[in-house]
Amino acid sequence: MAENRSPWLSQLRADRPSHKLDRDGDADVAIIGAGIAGISTAFFILKNTEKTVAVLERDKLAHGATGHNAGQVVSYFEIGFAKLVELFGQEKAKAGQLAVEDAWGLIDEMYRDAQMDIPFARFMGHAGLMTLDQVMRHINNNAARAAAGLDVERMRIADSAPFLGEIPKEHADLYEVVPHAEILDALETKVTDYLAMLSHQKGVINSALFCQEVVAYLQGKYPDRFTLYEHSPVAKVILHEESAVLDVIEHTLTAKHVVLATNGFEKFTIIDQNNLVLDHKFHQLIEGTVGYMSGYLEPMDKQPVAISYFDKGEEDASHNDELYYYLTRRPYEQGEASQNLISIGGPDVDMQDSRAYRRDQDFPDSLIASIDAFVKKTYDPDPNRAIEYVFTWHGLMGYTTNWVRLVGKEPRNPVLLYNLGCNGVGILPSVYGGSRIAELVAGKELEPSIFDVPASRS
Template sequence: MKKNISPWLHQLNHARIHTKLTADITTDVAIVGAGIAGISTAFFILKNTDKKVAVLERFKLAHGATGHNAGQVVSYFEIGFAHLVQEFGVELATEGQRAIEQAWTLLDEMYTDGGLDIPLSRFVGYAGLVSYEQVLWHLEDSLSRQSAGLEVEPMRICAEEDFVEKIPQKYSGLYSIAPAKEVLATLETKQQKFVAVLSSQKGCINSALFCQEVLQYLLGKYPERFALYEHTPVHKVILHQSDALLDAGTHTISAMRVVLCTNGFENLHIINEHGLEVDAKYHHTLSGKIGYMSGYLETLNKTPTAISYYTDPTPGPDNSYYYLTRRSYEYEKDTEHNLISIGGPDLDIEEKHVYSHEDDYPEEHEQKIDEFVREVYDTDPNKKIDYVFTWHGLMGYTKNKVRLVGIEPQNQVLLYNLGCNGVGILPSIYGGKKIADHVAGKLVAASIFDVPSKKE
C-alpha cells in the first residue's frame, strides 16, 4: 500500500521552525486554519487594516487541501455558470464569476508585495468532451456567459462528428469546427472518443509553497501584528456580543473577530452566547469528499499545461473527471523535471468518517488513474511509469458548491472563508480580500458567497 506523499509538501522547507501557542493571548482577529484561505485572509487584513492577526493551525502550515491538490489555477465553478444563474439569478452570478476571474489580480498582488519568485506558470489550458450531451451542456453555459457579458471559452468540435449537423442554431458563433486530428492533438491524446475541446486561461502553482513564502513575507513585514501558531488545534469557539474566546486546549485566545478558514469539515464547536445556535447549521452545510492524485516525473522537454478530461459522457456538475497538469518541477536538489500529476474520481465520505492525512493511498485509486493515463495520455504500452507521488486530500463541499465567504448572520463576530470545493485556489484568495473588507468595516455588496441567513 502506498503512502500519502504530496509533491507540494516535498518542496517545503522542512527545517522551518513551527511555533506552538504557549500562553493565553489577545488579538484583534483570530484566523483558524493555515491553508491558502487562512494565509490569504491574513495577508489582506494585515495589508488593508491596522488589526493584529493570529493564525491558529492544528497541524502544520498548508498541510490540508492546500498541500494535497492539483495546483491548477482556474476561475471556473465546477457547477458551471448556467447553473449559477439558475441558483442566484444573472446579476449575482455574473458578479460572482467576475470576482473569481479578478482574483488573478489579487494573486499577482500577493506575488508582487511578497517579492515571490516561486514558479507560477500561465498558459491556455484545455478540457476534452466525449459526448454530444456534454457539448450541449457547455454550449448552454457559453450562451449564458455571452448573455451576461462574460468572456466565452472557445470550443472546437470535431468536424467528423455526425451531431455537428444537429447543433441548435442558437449556439452558432459559440463554437468552431476543426479536424478531429487537431482536437486530439490539442488534448495530447490519440483517444478517438474525444469530440470537442474547450480552451481557457489556466495556471499552475504549488499552493503550499506559495503559503510558505507569503508567511515569511508577513512575518518580516508585520512582526508586531502577525503570528502563526502551529500544532494548535482550536476545539471550541465561544461567541459573545462583541468578541470571542477560542479554546485551544491548554491555552485560550481572546479576539474581536474570528475567521474560520478550516476547509469546512472539522471537529470544532461553536457556542453562540449572543444569538441563535450556529454550530449545527455550520456542520450540516458541509459534506466531505476525498480527492486522489498520482504523479510521475519525466524529462523536462514539454511546456506546462493543464487539461481536464470529461470521460463520463453524462454532463453535469456531479460527474467526476480526470485532470492532468504538467509543469517543471525541482525534485532532488537542482534537478529539473516535468511533473505529470493526475487526479481522478473523488470519494464521498460519511459525516462521521474521520479523515486522516496519515491514511494510506488505496491501490484501486492508483490503478484507476494509471488506466486513465495509459488509455488517454501516455499510451506507450512499454513505458514504465513510476508514480513517485501518490496523495489524497479532503475537500469540504458546500451544498451549492460555492465557497462560503462572509459574516455569520447570527453573530457578526464570526466570519467564514471556507468550503474548499473542487476548485478553491482563486476563491480562497478572493475570500481573503473580501473578509479583509468586512474587517475594515467597508460596505460589502451582497454576493453568491454570502452565508445563508435562514437555518437549514
C-alpha cells in the same frame, strides 16, 4: 497500499521554525486554519487594515487541502455559469464570476508584494469532451456568459463529430468547427472519442509553497501584528457580542473577530453568547469528497499543460458530476534536478461523514491502478512502459450544498466570519475570500453576493 505523499509538501522547507500558542493572548482577528484561505485572509487584513492577526493551525502550515490538491489555478465554478445564474440571478452570478476572475490579480499582488520567485506558469488549458451532452452543457454555460456580457470560453468541435447537426442553430457563434486532428493534438491523445474541446486560461502553482512564502513575507513585514501558531488546535469558540474566546489546548486567545478558514471540517464547538451551539447546523452545510491523485517525473522536454479528459461515464446533471481525469505537466524541482511532474487526478470518492477523513490513511491500490490505466490509454506515448508513481496523495474537498464557497459574516453573530467550503476549485475563491473578509473586517458595507452565508439556515 501507498502512503499519502504529496509533491507540494515535499517542496516545503523542513527547517522552517514553528511556534505553538504557549500562553494566553489576544488579537484583533483570529483566523482558524493556515491553508490558502487563512493565509490569504491574513495577507489582506494586514495589508489593508491596521489590525493584529493571529492564525491558529491545528497541524502544520498548508498541510490540509492546500497541500494535497492538483494546484491548477482556474476561475470557473464547477456547477457552471448557467447554473449559477439559475441559483442567484444574472447580476449576482456575473458579479461572483468577475470576483473570482479578478482573483488572478490578487494572486499577482501577493506574489509581487512577497517578491516570490516560485514557479507560476500560465497558459491555455483544455478540456476534452466526448458527448453531445457534455458539449451542450458548456455551450449553455457560454450562452449564459454571453448573455451576461462576460467573455465566452473557446469551444472547438471536430468536423467529424456525428452530433454537429444536433446543436441548435442559434448557438452557431459559440463554437468553431475544426479538423479532428487539431483537437487530438491539443489534448495530446490518440483517443479519437474526444470530439470537442473547451479552452480557457489556467495556471499551475504549488499552493502550499505559495503559503510558505507569503507567511515568511508577513512575518518579516508585520512582526508586531502577525503571528502564526502551528500545532495549536482550536477546541472551542465562545462568541460574545463584540468578541470571542478561543480555547486552544490549555490556553485561550481573545479576539474581536474570528475567521473560520478550516475547509469546513473543524472538530470543535462554536457556542454563542446565548449558549446556542452553532456548529452542528454548520456541519450540515458541508459534504466531503476525497480526491485522489498520482504523479510521476519525466525529463523536462515539454511545455506546461493542464488538460481535463471527460469520459462517457454516467453524469449527474444536477451537480455537473462527470467522470473525468485531470492532468497537469509542469517543471518540478527536487534537489538539484529539474524535471517535469505529470500529476493526474481521477474520480472522487464521496464520504458519508467527512469528519472521519484521515490525512494519514493509505492510498488504495485500486485507485493507483485506475489512474495508471487512464494514463496508459490516453496520455502516455508508450503504453507498455511501467510508470513509477513517486507521489500518490489525497485530500478532502468540502462541498457546500450549492457548491459555492461561503465567504462572509455568520448571520447569527457577525463576530464570526467564514472563508470556507473548499470544493474542487478553491484556490482563486480562497484568495478572493481573503480580500472580501478584509473589507468586512475593516467595516465596509458590501453588496450582497453569491458567497454570503445563507440567513435561512438560522
